Amino acid sequence: MNNEAFAELVDAHYAPLYRFALSLSRNGSDAGDLVQQTFFIWATKGHGLRELSKAKSWLFTTLYREFLRGRRRDSRSSSLEDLPAGEREPVAEDVDRVSRMDAALVMAALQTVDETFRAPLTLFYLEDMSYQEIADALEVPIGTVMSRLSRGKSQLRIALERTESLGPKVLPFPTTKGTRAS
C-alpha cells in the first residue's frame, strides 16, 4: 500500500477508531496509543493480503485485541466500576437527559459501563454496526452480542443518570482544541 492509500485509510477510520479506543481505555492518551498501534500493525503485518473492503472490521478487531492484550499486561486497569447489571427500562426522561448532556459527559457515562458491555455498545452507537458486524469485530457469537447490548443499554441508562447528577467533575478525557485556521 502506498503512502497516499495509507493516508486515505487513516483518514477514513482514525476518528471512529479513536472513539472506540476512548470508550475502552477511558483515557485519551491510551486511546491515542491504541489507534496508533492498530495502524502500525496494519502497516507492518501484510496488509496487502487483506481485502480493503474488510479493512474497517479488521481495524476494529485488531484494536480490541490490542486493548485486551494491554489490559492483561496492565493490572492497574483491572478494576471496573461496579454498576448494577439489573434491568432499567427506557423512559421519556432518559431521552431528555441525554439531550441536556454534552458529548463529553455522555462519553464519560459510557466509560463507566462494564467493559464487557462497553465494546459492543460503542460499536452499536458510534459505528452503527449491525449485531452481525459487532460479532465479527469482537469475535463473539451473535447471541452474545444481543445479550450484551441489552444489558449494556440498561447499565448505560443508569450511568447517564448517575453521571448527570455528578456533573462535569467526572470528565475523564481531554476536549479537542482543534485547528483554528485552515
Next chain:
Amino acid sequence: MTTDEAKFILCAFRPSGRDTGDSAFGEALRFAGEDPVLGAWFAQSRAHDGAVAGKLGLVSPPPGLREAILAGVRAGDSRTSVGLGWGWIAGLAAAAAVAIGVFSMRAPGRPDSGTSAYAGFAINDMVSEKHGGRGEPAGALVAELQAKGSKMPGADQIDFEKLRDTGCRTVNFAGHDVIEVCFVRDGALFHLYVTRRDGPVSDSVAGGPSFIAEAAGAAAVWSDRRFDYAVASTAGIEALRKLL
C-alpha cells in the same frame, strides 16, 4: 415470542433503522407493531439510542493524532509496543530519520529522537496543507518572518500565549500546543512551528539547529531558553539554512 424476547431482539435494532429489512427482526417488529405497550417501549428505546449515538458522534480525536499515526508508520520500525505513551512515535521517527538521511550543523552524529520526532511532526503537518496563522499578532509575526534578510525569531519576539489565544493556528504534538504560521521568503513557502520547552520534545531537543530531510520535505529544528522551534519546507535544506 414473548414481550421480553421481543425486547431482547429489538435492543440490537440500530437507531439508524438500517435493520428494517433484516429477517432476524421481522417477528419482533411485527409484535411491536401490534402491541401498543411494546410499540411504545420500542419507540422510547430508539429515541434514546438516537440521542446517545448523536452525542457520542460529537467526540473528536485529539489534534495531531492523524499526523502521529502517519509519522509512526512511515518510520516502519517494529521495535515499539503499545502502552509506551505518545513518546513511542519519537523513537520511530528517529529511526526514520536515520534511514532517510539526517544532517546536523552542530555535530556529525544523528539528532536525538526528540529532534527527529519534532521535525517529522512539522513535515507531516506541512504536507497536510492545513496552514496559516490568523489574528493580528500572527499577522505581525508573519510580516517579520517575510522581511528579506531577517532571522528566525527568538524567545523575546514570541508571545506564545497571545498568539495562541488570538487565533493563531494551534496544533497538538505529543499532548502539547504548537503554534504554526506560514510565510514566504525568496519565493519559497515555509512553515514555522513553536512550542514551549515544557514537554517531551524539550527533554531531548537542545540547541541546534539540526536539519532533517524526508521524501516529503525538510525541516530545521532548534531551541532557545523558552521554545522549541521547527521550520519546514519543500524548498530543501539549503533554503532552510538561509533562514537561520
